[in-house]
Amino acid sequence: MRPAPSDRDAGPGSHDEAAELHRAQENAVVELLDVPEVADELATRFRERGHRLYLVGGSVRDALLHRASGDLDFTTDARPEAILEIVHGWADAVWDTGIAFGTVGARRRDDPIEITTFRADSYDGASRNPEVRFGDDITGDLVRRDFSVNAMAVDLTDGPEHRRFVDPHGGLAALAQGVLDTPAAPEQSFSDDPLRMLRAARFVSQLGFTPADRVLSALREMAPQLSRITAERVQAEFSKLILGEYPRRALELMVDTGLAELVVPEVPAMQLETDEHMQHKDVYTHSLVVMEQAIGKETDGPDLVLRLAALLHDIGKPATRRKEPDGRVSFHHHEVVGAKMTRKRLKELRYPKAVIDDVCQLVYLHLRFHGYGKGEWTDSAVRRYVTDAGPLLERLHRLVRSDCTTRNRRRANALQRSYDSLEDRIAELREQEELDAIRPDLDGNRIMELLGVGPGPAVGKAYKHLLALRMEQGPLGAERAESELRAWAAENLPG
Structure with a gap:
């Protein structure tokens, strides 16, 4: 990096040149943003009533990354009552369920919108519920946000030709470098809201970012504080993490920092065991590989049930580990024990019953294929396999095929051929019988x-x-x- 010029080097106009360069950089960033028409419409209404309006947070981040975003998020100096007046008659629908926290929800045509008054909250350190206080400027609002990549804003107030990029915490540089850092000290940020620690892992999964060193240190030190968060909120973040593009990286971060002990302790517990194929350092690594391979077999987008089943399919192994007389390690009936453990964990995380039932059934059935030796499948066995799997059959196919992680190419090919044979038998019986509704x-x-x-x-x-x-x-x-x-x-x- 080129050193900054000293004051004695600065000639007349140097400060003006630096300011001009900064403005040029801001203009270049603004030009990158594809700001929806509805945002400028809304900004006009705020300007006409003497208020400022900013596009903020994930909406700016995703626009810079050219990613699809959900709600359009805005922040403003207007108080909630004024926001309601401004959107009245313009929005097709309005929700005030979050008005106590300064947030008004709305919909204009097909665009969902959230508008929040500048916040300057304080936290008591015992819960994640803040003492809500409204702020007076954008800088104070941005510093209370979770990560610097979410602490960028675009001032829309003065119209499309005069948009202004606001980035007091280096969010754009962090975005370019793929670094996850906090606007304030991470210890303060995570103490204010411990759920932000799990959200850090979620952004690693969704965006492929790497946490800054100081963030990693804070995660390791403060992981136990995640226990302050309700199971429902933890589950929501964990599900988003699992459904991200890089869930393995996020899970490894959770295990390395101790967050996993608070969310899915059965996952780090698998580090204690060596799998029966002797091809992986431990069952934990094997399970992460199976999950990655299952993701590669998805055809209709991210599948929460399949991914959870792939991650948890072997969690029964630590409890069933036995050393046989011949020196080999066995895990007899680990699928039965694992299904029970999976049900307990997912219930504690408050997953819906349908998700729990499906994941547990996949864990329970994932070894069924291997119970038929070299593939001597009778018609009766095929019928039972299809009937027990029911509507989960296609997911079971993907899970079983993904569970082959051996480096022995001959053995891997033999397993795949054997499963090909099973699928052929299923297809043959389907032609002869109503196999899916026996x-x-x-x-x-x-x-x-x-x-x-x-x-x-x-x-x-x-x-x-x-x-x-x-x-x-x-x-x-x-x-x-x-x-x-x-x-x-x-x-x-x-x-």
Whole structure:
């Protein structure tokens, strides 16, 4: 970097030249921004009422990165009541649920908008709830934001020809270098809101950034403070992290700094084990590779269920590790233990029941394929595999294929050929049978009619018996199914 000229080197006009260069740089940045028309419309309304309006935070960051953004975020010197008056009659819809925190939500045509009064909050250090205080200028507002790349703003007040870039904390330089730093000291920022620590990992995942050294030090020192945050808020950030472009980097950061112990302690616990293939330093590394490989097999965008299942599929191994007489290490039934552990962890993180059920079922089924040796799949085994997977079958295919991380090319190819064979068998049976909706040949009403009974446990037992026959032997046809039902009833139902 070229040294700055000293005062004695500065001739007449040097300061003016520096200011002119700075303005030129600001203008170049503003020209990079694709500011939506709706933002200039809104700025005009604020200017006409004597207020300033800034596009701020993630909206500016994403515009500079040419990334799609969600809501348009604005900040202003106008107080919340004035904001409501300004957007009244212009916005197609208005929400004031966040007005106690200075935020008014709105929608203009298809654009969601959030407008927040300058903030100068203070925190009590015991919770993440601030004492809300409104500020008077943009500089004070930006310093309270989480990261410097989110502490940039564009003053829109004076119209498209006079936009001004505001970057008091070096956000643009951090953006260019891919560095994640805080406007204020990271210890202060994370103490104000410990969720920002997990948000740092989320930005590593979403943007591929590298935390500054001082941020890393603060994360390691302050990770336990994440316990102040509710499980729901932690889950929301963790899900965004998992769905990012670089989730492995973020998870490694969480493990290295101790954040993972507060969110998913089962993940760092896998560092203690060596996987049975002896090809990875530990099960932890293997699981990260499986997750990356599963991501590579996604076809319809990021899949939270698949990614969580890939990350957690082996968390039962530490609890099931056994050393066999021949010296090998085994993890018998780790899929069963792992499914139970997964359910407990995801429940504690307040994931929706549907997500929990799907992830746990994938963890439980991920070894089923390997239980059939070299691929001697009977029709019965194929039916059970498809039925147990149900609507998760395609995800299960991707998970099982991703779980092959051996460096032995011959073994890897053999496993893939074996799974190809299974998928071929599934396709063949699908042509012959209603494989995705296997049911007994007789429904409950017909069972009750033939047995002369009403609803009750006997009907359920008869149904399960016929379903088991259907799994083992394929379609029976009505006549044979009725015969089988009568024979079962004769042995199992008194009278």
